[in-house]
Amino acid sequence: MENQTQIFGIRAAIEAINAGETIDKVFLQKGLKGELFSELESLINRNSINISYVPVEKLNRLTNKNHQGVVAQISPIEFHDLETLVMSVMESGKTPLFLLLDQLSDVRNFGAIIRTAECTGVNGIVIQKKGGAPVNGDTIKTSAGAVFKIPICKVDHIKDAVFYMQSSGIKVIAATEKTDDTLYDVSFTEPCAIIMGSEDRGINPSILKVVDAKAKLPILGEIESLNVSVACGAFLYEVVRQRLS
Known part of the structure; x- marks a missing residue:
């Protein structure tokens, strides 16, 4: 199911959100911890982005890349006001x-x-x-x-x-x-x-x-x-x- 609308990796997801990308949903690995991960969680919540905590197997099905416990989906459309x-x-x-x-x-x-x-x-x-x-x-x-x-x-x-x-x-x-x-x-x-x-x-x-x-x-x-x-x-x-x- 991997496609061009996916971003994987903690730092890549942080940079995408800060850059104003239209993130539709972020999948986070259950139980993941760390300073950078906490920074991403805070950023997701501040921007009211849809979030789902999933087992690592789900992330592995989404991408075969080194996802570091994070896969973000960029929306293929622009949302209207x-x-x-x-x-x-x-x-x-x-x-x-x-x-x-x-x-x-x-x-x-x-x-x-x-x-x-x-x-x-x-x-x-x-x-x-x-x-x-x-x-x-x-x-x-x-x-x-x-x-x-x-x-x-x-x-x-x-x-x-x-x-x-x-x-x-x-x-x-x-x-x-x-x-x-x-x-x-x-x-x-x-x-x-x-x-x-x-x-x-x-x-x-x-x-x-x-x-x-x-x-x-x-x-x-x-x-x-x-x-x-x-x-x-x-x-x-x-x-x-x-x-x-």
């Missing part, structure tokens, strides 16, 4: 449609969602700096290249994006089973942003408290939920249906 993007969409005269992903962890789900979002006219996707799936080769492949066609923003916390959307006149709708309303009961014809939760936990309860509306998919079978990328597709195409009617 949320406020600038929202303002641009509002000024364009389009009816805004944004997608907020609350710590989605699977890169293939992420890529599939990006592909569907591009096909349904989503104006931008918002992800959290920490805890979510990285934009890597698997994301690009699963998105069929759509990752290069749709703006993606990173924020410190999804709740920051919720509040900014609301202050900009954009209704925030949570896709969650914790409601009696289905997506067919909610209007998507006005400016809106849809929040999709993580595969295992769904949407953070603190975020659910501040959204403008909640909606769920009607489930007629015995399995209680759909894959998040499939559910996202159903929501986005209901937006399309309503806006084309």
Whole structure:
């Protein structure tokens, strides 16, 4: 899986971060210690970079180079500023449609969602700096290249994006089973942003408290939920249906 978007080695990672490279995620070997390693950890935390502590075997699979317990992934895309993007969409005269992903962890789900979002006219996707799936080769492949066609923003916390959307006149709708309303009961014809939760936990309860509306998919079978990328597709195409009617 080694590619040109990887940096390996402690000092190389430090220099890349200090140089302003768009680091999407850093894999650190569990139990590693030392002054230089502590410096890197502090730098990662100060810059709110996604971090994962993994066994050395995982790092060895990522690269066959002398990684010194550190492999950093450079994002293949440039991330957009949320406020600038929202303002641009509002000024364009389009009816805004944004997608907020609350710590989605699977890169293939992420890529599939990006592909569907591009096909349904989503104006931008918002992800959290920490805890979510990285934009890597698997994301690009699963998105069929759509990752290069749709703006993606990173924020410190999804709740920051919720509040900014609301202050900009954009209704925030949570896709969650914790409601009696289905997506067919909610209007998507006005400016809106849809929040999709993580595969295992769904949407953070603190975020659910501040959204403008909640909606769920009607489930007629015995399995209680759909894959998040499939559910996202159903929501986005209901937006399309309503806006084309």
